Amino acid sequence: MGYIIKPLVTEKMSAITEKFNNRFGFIVRPEANKIEIKKEIEAKYNVSVVSVNTMNYSGKAKSRYTRAGIIRGRQNAYKKAIVTLKEGDTIDFYSNI
Secondary structure: OOOEEEEOOOHHHHHHHHHOOOEEEEEEOOOOOHHHHHHHHHHHHOOOEEEEEEEEEOOOEEEEEEOOEEEEEEOOOEEEEEEEEOOOOOOOOOOOO
């Protein structure tokens, strides 16, 4: 196990969750496939997963200008999974705060 890195809690994902009450986003490891993601979410959150949609994002080069000169870096590549749960199921990410 260990394919899920973290839940995706952004403004855009919150808007999707408000529109569709049973969709949630996660950042997952790039080598994870849909079946492994489904099994891990069902085991970890005790919900029934209907479908999993995945998207691969490539890393991009970033640079910024500072007083000390140009700083160059790289944004990491990652994989995002949008999980649709069975009607009536939900995940509360803020329950343990």
